[in-house]
Amino acid sequence: MGPMYAVAGALHFVVPDLYVQIVPPIFPARLALVYLSGLAEIAVGIGVLLPRTRRLAAWATVAVLVAVFPANVYMATHGVVVEGLPGGGDPSALVRWGRLPLQAVLILWAAWYTRPLPEPDRR
Numbered sequence: 227m228g229p230m231y232a233v234a235g236a237l238h239f240v241v242p243d244l245y246v247q248i249v250p251p252i253f254p255a256r257l258a259l260v261y262l263s264g265l266a267e268i269a270v271g272i273g274v275l276l277p278r279t280r281r282l283a284a285w286a287t288v289a290v291l292v293a294v295f296p297a298n299v300y301m302a303t304h305g306v307v308v309e310g311l312p313g314g315g316d317p318s319a320l321v322r323w324g325r326l327p328l329q330a331v332l333i334l335w336a337a338w339y340t341r342p343l344p345e346p347d348r349r
Contacts, residue, residue: 227271227274227287227335227336227339228270228271228272228273228274228275229271229275230271231267231268231270231271231274231287232267232268232271232272233271234264234267234271235263235264235265235266235267235268235269235271236264236268237264238260238261238263238264238265238267239261239264241310242257242260242261242264243309243310244308244310245260245263245264245297246260247306247308247309248297248298248300248301248306248308249297249300250296250297250299250300253296263290263293263294266286266290266293267290269283269286270283270284270286270287270290273286274287274336274339280339281339281340281341281342283339284336284337284338284339284340285336285340287332287336287339288333288336288337288340291329291332291333291336292333295326295329298325298326298329299326301317301322301325302319302322302323302325302326305319305322306322
């Protein structure tokens with residue numbers, strides 16, 4: 227899970243214009259929000275890899291997923307065409323709407339990482 231979030235977060239800095247397009251226009255400073263969410267994704271991605279920060283980073287991952295959910299709802303409900311997206315830019319309705327329940331799966335995955343690490347066997 228960690229590398230996936232770190233790479234996804236880095237992409238916010240590589241192609242920020244792709245992400246700005248799905249931030250609902252009601253939010254101010256959309257580019258700044260893209261960078262902030264990218265930084266958060268990099269941080270949680272690294273954090274879940276480290277035993278010392280794993281649980282906190284997993285809870286932070288849940289928070290990030292909840293925070294970006296409005297962008298997924300906006301994309302689904304407004305049929306957002308993402309200009310500059312490889313392979314076109316018009317994700318099918320199935321893809322746009324499929325991202326919504328995927329968020330629940332990702333939240334459950336992150337929640338799994340909030341469990342305490344097993345104690346080492348000291349026999």
